[in-house]
Amino acid sequence: MGSPRWKRLCLLLLAALTSSVLLYGHYYATVESPTSQRIIASLLQPQPLILASSGTSHRAGSHRWALGGGLERGKFFRPSTDLEEPKPSRQQPSTCPSSVMARAKADPKFGDIFLFDTPVLMWDQHFTTETWDRLKTRHVPYGWQGLSHTAVGSTLQLLNASANRQLFDRDSFPGGCVRCAVVGNGGILNGSRQGKAIDAHDLVFRLNGAVIKGFEEDVGTKISFYGFTVNTMKNSLIAYEEYGFSQVPQGKDLRYIFIPSDIRDYVMLKAAIQGRPVPEGSDRGDRPQKYFGPEASAEKFKLLHPDFLQYLTARFLRSELLDMQYGSLYMPSTGALMLLTALHTCDQVSAYGFITSNYEEFSDHYYETEKKPLVFYANHDMMLEAALWRSLHRAGIMTLYQR
Ligand SMILES: *[C@@H]1O[C@H](CO)[C@@H](O)[C@H](O)[C@H]1NC(C)=O
Ligand SMILES: *[C@@H]1O[C@H](CO)[C@@H](O)[C@H](O)[C@H]1NC(C)=O
Numbered sequence: 001m002g003s004p005r006w007k008r009l010c011l012l013l014l015a016a017l018t019s020s021v022l023l024y025g026h027y028y029a030t031v032e033s034p035t036s037q038r039i040i041a042s043l044l045q046p047q048p049l050i051l052a053s054s055g056t057s058h059r060a061g062s063h064r065w066a067l068g069g070g071l072e073r074g075k076f077f078r079p080s081t082d083l084e085e086p087k088p089s090r091q092q093p094s095t096c097p098s099s100v101m102a103r104a105k106a107d108p109k110f111g112d113i114f115l116f117d118t119p120v121l122m123w124d125q126h127f128t129t130e131t132w133d134r135l136k137t138r139h140v141p142y143g144w145q146g147l148s149h150t151a152v153g154s155t156l157q158l159l160n161a162s163a164n165r166q167l168f169d170r171d172s173f174p175g176g177c178v179r180c181a182v183v184g185n186g187g188i189l190n191g192s193r194q195g196k197a198i199d200a201h202d203l204v205f206r207l208n209g210a211v212i213k214g215f216e217e218d219v220g221t222k223i224s225f226y227g228f229t230v231n232t233m234k235n236s237l238i239a240y241e242e243y244g245f246s247q248v249p250q251g252k253d254l255r256y257i258f259i260p261s262d263i264r265d266y267v268m269l270k271a272a273i274q275g276r277p278v279p280e281g282s283d284r285g286d287r288p289q290k291y292f293g294p295e296a297s298a299e300k301f302k303l304l305h306p307d308f309l310q311y312l313t314a315r316f317l318r319s320e321l322l323d324m325q326y327g328s329l330y331m332p333s334t335g336a337l338m339l340l341t342a343l344h345t346c347d348q349v350s351a352y353g354f355i356t357s358n359y360e361e362f363s364d365h366y367y368e369t370e371k372k373p374l375v376f377y378a379n380h381d382m383m384l385e386a387a388l389w390r391s392l393h394r395a396g397i398m399t400l401y402q403r
Contacts, residue, residue: 240367
């Protein structure tokens, strides 16, 4: 049984989701009136590759990966030539005999799904007329439909440091093989004693309600990246405060990965770089330092590219939910986006605290004191994500922690 406080919060979240569904419905009905099919068509248009799930049942293991025809490799995502793309030496380093890239390319199924030259991050040089015209036709998080040109442009303009163009500097890993752990918040980590193994990785990604204090033995303490949307970050601070998540992780070497799921994310990111209170919108008056610490600089923040989110959804997590009435609300979970980001940037990836086939044996999160069933949010497809992780693990492309 949950505490009354938890129940109240659930009701609150439900109410918020319901009202946003209604708002979305209203917006599309009155302003744009495309059918949801149109929205989905535009989402998938540039990526003819469809990852269809074969079953109608939503049981773990029911998903199969199927390839659609007419794959035009890299056509859509190739950046314009005058763009300064980072050229990390993704050639397989000798110290890294089984890199994600090598394994993925050699795999009969995933070889055609991964496109390692897809841009992962977005920075100032991406803000061109061509990109604006293309992205303004897709809704968030895949584009900028309905967002203000000034709001988006003035944020991107600030992402002008070399650190904004790459997740990490490969030169600082002379061994050449960058090993990453991505730590989800799943109950499987309770009592797991994986802390040392997690901290032994070169880089550690965490997200949302990443409680560390009191759980060091199970989840470790190292944190290189914290991933979130402003919405998930602020909800986590409310929902998991009772478990000790009273503050977003902070640290000198910690970098923040913004997922641009709403205009809020662009507005908060700008304020964070400028070190000023948020001037407008639903977070108006918020002081970014409260979340991200005293350092306000472009180097501290990374922004995922809407094209990357589109590519991930179309190729890796193309859910049946997209074909349903409120399909435009669907997006991969924060954990899924962080894990897929790591798979596109690191040489070796281990996933901890992500959904496994036997998820029902574990609590929703590792820090709950009484077992709570996993919450299935209406805008995510956890079963499809579970099938993807299992599939990537079996292909040897990443290691999924299971017990
Ligand atoms: C980035 O932009 C800021 C503000 O416009 C400017 O002060 C800074 O010098 C720029 N940095 C680089 C590396 O160009
Ligand atoms: C977490 O593990 C501890 C010790 O193994 C156990 O007592 C507790 O019930 C577990 N919590 C949940 C939510 O399952």
